[in-house]
Amino acid sequence: MSEFEDLRKRLGEVSALASTAGILEWDQQTHMPAGGAANRAAQLEVLSKITHELSVSSKTETLLAAAEKAADGLDPDSDDAAFVRVARRDFDHASKLPTELVAEIAKVTTLAHEAWAEARAASNYSKFAPCLENIVDLVRQVADHLGHSGERYDALLDQYEPGMKAADVRAMFDAIKPTSVALVKAIVERGPDAVDDSILKRDFDEAKQEAFGEAVIKELGFDFERGRQDRAVHPFCSSFTSGDVRITTRFDKNFLPMALFGTIHETGHALYEQGVARRYDGNTLGGGTSLGVHESQSRLWENLVGRSRPFWKHFYSSLQSTFPESLSDVDAERFYRAVNKVEPSLIRVEADEVTYNLHILLRFEMETDLLEGRLSVKDAPAAWNAKMQEYFGLTPPDDAQGILQDVHWSMGSLGYFPTYSLGNIISAQLFTQAQSDLGDLSGQIERGEFAPLLGWLRENIHQWGRKYTATELLQRITGKALDTAPYLQYLSAKYGDIYGL
Amino acid sequence: MSEFEDLRKRLGEVSALASTAGILEWDQQTHMPAGGAANRAAQLEVLSKITHELSVSSKTETLLAAAEKAADGLDPDSDDAAFVRVARRDFDHASKLPTELVAEIAKVTTLAHEAWAEARAASNYSKFAPCLENIVDLVRQVADHLGHSGERYDALLDQYEPGMKAADVRAMFDAIKPTSVALVKAIVERGPDAVDDSILKRDFDEAKQEAFGEAVIKELGFDFERGRQDRAVHPFCSSFTSGDVRITTRFDKNFLPMALFGTIHETGHALYEQGVARRYDGNTLGGGTSLGVHESQSRLWENLVGRSRPFWKHFYSSLQSTFPESLSDVDAERFYRAVNKVEPSLIRVEADEVTYNLHILLRFEMETDLLEGRLSVKDAPAAWNAKMQEYFGLTPPDDAQGILQDVHWSMGSLGYFPTYSLGNIISAQLFTQAQSDLGDLSGQIERGEFAPLLGWLRENIHQWGRKYTATELLQRITGKALDTAPYLQYLSAKYGDIYGL
Incomplete structure (x- = not known):
């Protein structure tokens, strides 16, 4: 018409x-x-x-x-x-x-x-x-x-996650906090040497990291005819249409996971954008439907796929031959454990899966306090550091590793952070459904067959762009609204295994 | 107000x-x-x-x-x-x-x-x-x-060179063609071995070319805090404000001049844009005043400076130590002669100074014929090839080396090419004036002192942005309108010396 x-x-x-x-x-x-x-x-x-x-x-x-x-x-x-x-x-x-x-x-x-x-x-x-x-x-x-009806945060969050309210965020944290805190406590009790990640801090040539990362994401399905990768201070994914989706990454010669998992994370976002139906290009329905669903895609590829045992059964020999000097004495299992080490730390984007959500909770509390005038901008660094001490037992040595670490506030994106935790929860809810629908997903990943999983995501999520809301998608795919159970089960099972809990 | x-x-x-x-x-x-x-x-x-x-x-x-x-x-x-x-x-x-x-x-x-x-x-x-x-x-x-009053070309050219008409272009070519043709004839008669440029076709690592080029243009005055260089199929300079001026280049491992002089050429454009008074940033008076004046800056740095004997007296030892395998048996004078070899050739952007304007004349004639309907798009490749035969005695082996070589028509830029020849002429008119004002300009260049020349250009041209027209600038600086005499003197003296005419 x-x-x-x-x-x-x-x-x-x-x-x-x-x-x-x-x-x-x-x-x-x-x-x-x-x-x-x-x-x-x-x-x-x-x-x-x-x-x-x-x-x-x-x-x-x-x-x-x-x-x-x-x-x-x-x-x-x-x-x-x-x-x-x-x-x-x-x-x-x-x-x-x-x-x-x-x-x-x-x-x-x-x-x-x-x-x-x-x-x-x-x-x-x-x-x-x-x-x-x-x-x-x-x-x-x-x-x-x-x-808004009393709480500014509701209006801001709604821009990133249509329909979600600050009260939902609190309920979400209430649901995941006990298990998270208990897991962290149990893991910390095992002592810092239960998992050794020193091997990740050896020497890893940047150009080789870049080439390896690009080879990995090509296998996952990133289309370089319809996208590219550059360097930036803060990694991100920008989509201009499904035909032009760009990711950025950054390198640390002496910390392999930064670029490696950063690249896979941004690729998760990019695969979503590259997978939106072409008929939505340059159209209101183009792009991802919410930041929570977007983050579910990045975290799914970064963590549920990229930090899994089968993934490294497939890729480890290639990584090892890329860095023979640094990895010849390390086997795949040791590497898998290293990239999943849990440890309270200062920097959100480098945080492990178990402590990650506490970083978000901290930011959520800071933002609500700033917006409602309970906290001044002047006092914010002290408040940040006090919360770091409370949640992690750590005090940032400087503001670069504290309140200045994230780009979001400079972009005016207050109300955005909770979508990261939401993404973690949705990623597990979707992955569990994909496992059930695809049968032997672990075996596929171990054989380097990523097309079935990508196809499942394209079919169920990516192609729809903004047509369905997050809740509608979850209902269509899993028959349920947001459900924290698969995420808590995933965390408990994976880290119970690694740490022998 | x-x-x-x-x-x-x-x-x-x-x-x-x-x-x-x-x-x-x-x-x-x-x-x-x-x-x-x-x-x-x-x-x-x-x-x-x-x-x-x-x-x-x-x-x-x-x-x-x-x-x-x-x-x-x-x-x-x-x-x-x-x-x-x-x-x-x-x-x-x-x-x-x-x-x-x-x-x-x-x-x-x-x-x-x-x-x-x-x-x-x-x-x-x-x-x-x-x-x-x-x-x-x-x-x-x-x-x-x-x-326009009868000739479409007038209206188009005026967009790039305010006030100039097709008749002026014809007069310009009439003035420079006899000397150019006579020079080419005399040089061709000396035989193809009078100047040997085979040394430029040896092996030159791209990364080293890039590093050398960047070092050169930094010395000339390109400010990387307010600009950058990237790669592109067709080299160009884009200015978004005097604080953000970007050039592009391309490399041929087996033809040193392509990137080297391309980079210096685009730097000439960039120095102009970086030199416009900051008070004109984001303002109607920002940017260069006409394409002819713009090209005078790129050609001045590329040819009158970059292909001069004093320039290579300054830079040659550094070039030689960058490429010891390819240049250890070549001295500065031989290199100077090689980069000034005159030879009828197919590609405009690689053409020497003497034959260059004939490439422009060809395009000018093609464009006027296309615009006035004397030539159809279908017949254009044949017309191109016929003119190449007439002016250069050459026939392109394919259209990539013929009618498809330039980006301009794809951009809709018909009426643009004559500004290149105009730039050549203005570059010599300005350089001659600078020599007279600065005293020992050759000595300064030989000592690697580029600041006096850049300062003179900033003072007399760059800072003014679009405030004065090309003609007004020439009048202010040289006391004359456009004058082909300095250009013809420059060509005759330089190539008379190199070829012993």
């Missing part, structure tokens, strides 16, 4: 402008020289202003209303009905935000990213604090414009 | 959008995976549409009229007066073009770039011909909208 085509064309322009901003941000983090920062802020400011104006214009509203009328009576499961539904959600969200606020955030966060990178490099929080002050204020305004 | 500030803010948005398109184009030629092409076309289409709408909107027109009124009586040499003058020229140009045509060209040329790259790789003109057909038609429409 022409009503759908007209709306699709209009929102296709919005998508094209949004992915243009994505290119500018990708470039900023991978290639832009320092001298380009001021102009980049100006570019993103005007682009976000224009994109927002186009999104909420009366012409868009008229086209949307006409399409809604045309969709009346359509099968709600049809592409057109879903398109109109998601377009309405986007429109209602965008139209609550004043264009000036959107443009201001684009400018402020572009400059804040540079300030954060400098502050982190110098481990000097005071260089970032004024930006953060500004960002917290702007994000509060966003929450208040979007509307 | 607030009228100027209001207009500057408005046109600053136009500049930010234009440089955003620049980033998309840079990315397309350096990093974008093949799968991104369709979305890139959509992005550039909507961006060009919006940029054009903003440029010619009634709000912009009102602000411009108010600023013109405010500028009335101002010193015409002031920044504000120049700003309003150039803004008016831009507005009048843009407002003659319908937005749909501008958007259509953006989309068509984005896809044509991919088609050209494929066609060139496969040396298959038929893959590019339909795009070229389309482009010639669109460019004709542009010329007709812009208006």
Whole structure:
């Protein structure tokens, strides 16, 4: 029907402008020289202003209303009905935000990213604090414009995980915290030498790491005709369309897991984006449906696949021959145990699976306190360090390894972190279902057959883009809403085995 | 005055959008995976549409009229007066073009770039011909909208070289052709062995070429804090602001001059852009004033500096120690002669200084014939080859080395090539003046002192951005309009010496 085509064309322009901003941000983090920062802020400011104006214009509203009328009576499961539904959600969200606020955030966060990178490099929080002050204020305004029933966090989280509330986050942590804490306690009691990961800190040439990583992700299914990998301070995945999906990574010559599992993690995101149905390219239904589902894909490939015993039964000999000097005395089982060592630590992105969610809980608590004014930006580093002591028994030696470690706040992304824990939980719920549907999944992985798993994910999740919400997907695939049981079973079984609990 | 500030803010948005398109184009030629092409076309289409709408909107027109009124009586040499003058020229140009045509060209040329790259790789003109057909038609429409008094070329050329006409191009070629042809004839009569360039076709490791090139351009003054270098099929320079100027290069392991002089050439463009006054950043007066002046900077550094005897007296020992296996038996003088070998050849960008302008003349004649309908797109390869035979006594073995060699037509840039010859002429006019102003310029170059020359160019040309036209700059600096005499003297003296004429 022409009503759908007209709306699709209009929102296709919005998508094209949004992915243009994505290119500018990708470039900023991978290639832009320092001298380009001021102009980049100006570019993103005007682009976000224009994109927002186009999104909420009366012409868009008229086209949307006409399409809604045309969709009346359509099968709600049809592409057109879903398109109109998601377009309405986007429109209602965008139209609550004043264009000036959107443009201001684009400018402020572009400059804040540079300030954060400098502050982190110098481990000097005071260089970032004024930006953060500004960002917290702007994000509060966003929450208040979007509307909420008492808790700003609800409005912010909803942008990343439609429908989820702060109370759901608390319930989620309540469900996983006892098992997590008990597991950490039992593992710490085994002593630091129960698993030896010193072998991962030997010498690993960067160029060889890069070549090995690329070979691995090609086997997993990353399509380099429709994507690429670059280096960045903070690894990420950007998708501009299913035909152009880019990941970044970073290397530590003396810590193999950083690039290796970072690359597999970002590939998980990229496989999702490359797998979205092509008919959704440049369209409202393109891209992942929520950050929780996105993170479920990255964590599934990074942890449930990439840190599994069968995975290393397949890849270890190739890794060993890539680094004969460093690994000739190490067998696959020792390597498998090393990459799964559990240890309270300072840096979230390097955290093991068991302690990881405590890093998220810390950030969730910090963010709610900052947003509700219970904590000031000035006092935030002390609060961070106190929580690190409480949850991990550790105090960061400097802010670079503490409050400055994550890029998210500089991007204005408060309300985002809980989707990481949500992703962990969903990854296990999906993997358990895939095991049941595919039969011998472990055997397939051990034989290097990744196509069945990727095909299952494409069929059940990737292809649908934003058509179904996270909850709808989980219901369709597993017959249940979010369920923490598979995740807790996975953690207990895996680490019970490794640590002999 | 607030009228100027209001207009500057408005046109600053136009500049930010234009440089955003620049980033998309840079990315397309350096990093974008093949799968991104369709979305890139959509992005550039909507961006060009919006940029054009903003440029010619009634709000912009009102602000411009108010600023013109405010500028009335101002010193015409002031920044504000120049700003309003150039803004008016831009507005009048843009407002003659319908937005749909501008958007259509953006989309068509984005896809044509991919088609050209494929066609060139496969040396298959038929893959590019339909795009070229389309482009010639669109460019004709542009010329007709812009208006001209009988010759479409005038309207097109004016976009790149404000004020220049096809008749001026003919006069320019009439002035330089006799000396060029006589020089080529005399040199060819000396026989192919008068200068031996076989040493340039030895083995030169790419990574070492890259490192040497970067070291050279750092010495010349390229600022890597405000720029970068990447690889691309066709070398180019993109400037997004004086703080972010990017060049590209390409390497041939068995032909040293390609990357070496290509890098120096693009650096000439980049030094111009990095040298524009910072107060013009993101502003109508930012960037180079015309393509002819731009090319004068690239050719000055590439040829008058980079292919000069004093330059190699300074750099040769370092080059030799970079490639000891290939150059230990070659002295600086032999190298100097080799990089200045004159020989009729197929590829413009590898052509020597003496034959170079004949490549431009060929393209100028082809373009005028295509635009006026005297030549069809289908018959163009045959016409190309016939002219190659006429001017060079050569026939391209395939279209990749013939009509498909240049990127320009795929970008819709007809009317652009003559600015290359104009740049050659201006480069000598400026260099001769710099020699006179700086005293011992040759001695400075021989001692590796490039700062005086760069300072002279910054002072006289770079800093002014678009404030003065090419003709105004030449008048201010040399007291004359365009003058071919210094160029002809330079060619005759240099090649007379090398070939003993």
